[in-house]
Amino acid sequence: MKRFEALFAPHMDAAYNLARWLTGNDAAARDVVQESALRAFRFLDRYTDDNPKAWLLTIVRNESYTWLKASAGQRWVAIGDELPEDDLALSHNQTPELLAIHSENAVLIQQALSALPPAFREVIVLKELEDMSYKDIALVVDIPLGTVMSRLARARAQLKLELLKLHDHE
Incomplete structure (x- = not known):
């Protein structure tokens, strides 16, 4: 149990973040992370890598896609903007504007x-x-390094187009 906590506890926020973005659902993300942590714990004896974050996020990614397939037909929703409580106070350089x-x-x-x-x-x-x-992303997503770079370039271009579309609708 101590080995599991030492290896994977520091990466639970990243696991939740990935699951939430992939599922688009807060409750599903929590379930995916819980199932992923259980799988990581169950198969801890198979962990031989020196990159626990990539190993855990690979499991989270797979569990997220399993959840998406199981809930096909459900509409994906945007994720709400939540701030941690300690970020709610205005600092000296944060005006309301x-x-x-x-x-x-x-x-x-x-x-x-x-x-x-x-x-x-x-x-x-x-x-x-x-x-x-890029190397760690290739491990998590299970694609070649070059594919990571090209997919990221295409993703950034598509994100820019989506932002332009949203900006034009304002």
């Missing part, structure tokens, strides 16, 4: 990201939100 602009931009980015196909969304989330290396 700046916070409103930031909040509006965050909502637009979330809507645009939610509109991307899961294969594009996952590489954006892993690279930009989880700050994973």
Whole structure:
């Protein structure tokens, strides 16, 4: 149990983040992370890598796609903008105007990201939100390194188009 906690506990936020973006559902993301943690614990004896985050996120990715297949036909929803409680207080350089602009931009980015196909969304989330290396993304998504780079470039281009569409509708 201590080995499991030492290896994977630091990566549970990343696991939830990936699951939430892939499933588009808070409750499903919690279920996916719980099932993924259980699988990681159950198969801990098979873990031989030196990259626990990539190993765990691979499980989370697979569990997320399993959930998506099982719930096919359900409409995907955008993810709400939630701030941790300690971020709610205004700092000296956060005026209400700046916070409103930031909040509006965050909502637009979330809507645009939610509109991307899961294969594009996952590489954006892993690279930009989880700050994973291309090599680690290749491990998680189980694609060649070159495919990661090209998929990420295409995902960024599509994200830009989605943002432009949303901006034009304002």
